[in-house]
Amino acid sequence: MSEPGDNLRRLTGLYSTMARIRAFEETALEAHKAGEIPGPLHVSIGQEAVAAGICVNLRIDDRITSNHRGHGHAIAKGADPKRMMAELYGRANGYCRGKGGSMHIADFSVGMLGANGVVAGGIPIAVGAAQGLKMQGSDAIATCMFGDGAINRGPFLEGLNWAVLYKLPVLFVCEDNGVAAFTRSESVTAGPGVVDRARALGVKAITVDGNNVMSVDDAAQSAVAAVRRGDGPHLLHVRTYRITGHTSTDAAAWRPAEEVQEARSRDPIARLGAVLCERGVPATDLGKMLDEAKAEMTAARKDANAAAWPEASVAYEDVQDTGAVAWSK
């Protein structure tokens, strides 16, 4: 059993992680509006408890696959926001040398096997990573972050079936923000949903309040331990809410204002803040964490905006070893 002090430290850490994710994405949104960041930008404001609560339970050698709304997953897994921001800006010092952008951030050095521009695209990859790890005799696990829209794609059925068949060390996390792009998921999803679908295949699955980071942390702690000890795949259905639109340019104005307001009242950062205050953490300490997060990301923005673009020759690198460049220019 952990001591109360350890628990408080863990919660404070979660608060800091969520604050950093929020600050990263708010800063990126501002930069996008200012015309500094090109391309589409999918932010996860309001969903930070999912990334933080899951990834705090993962080791650096555990792998994750993410999706198009993956900044939080990367930060929580230990990626460097400076290199992430540089990638959003398309600069040479970005994680992908400016070739991926927001939708393709990866940091293999911390087990982050990549965001993905295709819904459900990360599911087969995570399953295969788990299979590889099992073959290698490792006790590392793979975690797969996907949205509620993904459960209507074929790879969801295939991947869960597969993970059960080979009893793979994979944790599926359905980060359910209730909306697939511009459409309410419930209006396009038959049956009772992801948990029932998973259980029908023999995957142990539960639903968790994804706006309460302590609930996510508790559920993930149990699930990760079970997956790591060889119990086979587990699924967490983590219910949350996407405060902002599908992309940076989408206001999602079709949603009733009261609905968004209600969701804001369940903001995961404010909720954990209230808990920490109750447990005696001074409000000034929390404010300091928020300020530090904002300062970190503002500095990342400033650095990224000043960073060099990749040389044109970089466009021809990292294609393939054989037959890459000679005849393609």
Add this chain to the structure above:
Amino acid sequence: MVEVTLIEASRRAALQEMRRDERVWVLGEDVARGGLWGQYKDFLGEFGEQRVVSTPISESTIMGAGLGSALVGMRPIIEMRIFDFVMCAMDELVNQIAKIRYMFGGQAKPAVVVRMPHGMWRNSAAQHSQMLEAWFAHLPGVVVVTPSTAEDTAGLLVQAIRSDDPVLFFDPKDLFGVPGQIADPIEPIPFGVARQVVEGNAATVVSWSAAMPVATKGVAMLASDKIEVDLFDLRTIWPWDQAAVIASVKKTGRLLVVHEAVEVAGFGAEIIATVVDKLGPSNIKAVKRLAAPRIPIPFAPPLEAEVRVTPEKVVTAVKALIAM
């Protein structure tokens, strides 16, 4: 040297590489039972069920799980059973495997081999007979291998398994029973090196995969008419041996490309365009393609015969080239 069929040559190549490197594993439908074509016969007993994995009919996940394993350091042989089924795994192949190295800035090299037995075979009709290798030559990030002999299949499969690039390996179904001589151990054959089969000055003939023996027969018939040509088996269409083909056309001035796939937007068009571009039109007397009409592969033997290239058509095409 030992004489074996083409499919047995491929079996021995994969066997050799799985013995050599324990990161190599094979996944696909029925592979633990030896595979649809017997190309993994007895693998299960030697390598066990973790490295020889019979899978559900889940092409997306066969492809994607192979990729995922490569991202943690494994070297999968992804067996598609029949080429046409890769259409069910196009996201994993085109959007993921082909692009992961690039869009992640070189952080990962997905060392996967995707085996896709292709082409017409025993009247299998439109969904079990296609040759769409040109699609994949169009796709940056992959190597496209199209052998026609047991020797080349063995050497190129060894090269493919050792390659850090994703390799799309088009096994030629119709030639699986054709015998050839393979060495032990099987040495890798580099990608992008054509094999010259016959030498001559009258024209250059280029082919690959199942059209290759057809072209070879046609060229032999021409030789009995005292028409001698350079005949090349490209063996891989990406990369392809531009230098060898261009040097030959520089000598002969005439180029015929023979492939089993549809002529329209086929890889023959790319070869001819490249050669004309590099040599200049004034150095070329005539070019021609011999390939399939733009129709799906029909079932009935007389209809299927409409699609096939034949040695007689090769003879006619070369004679027409020479007359131009």
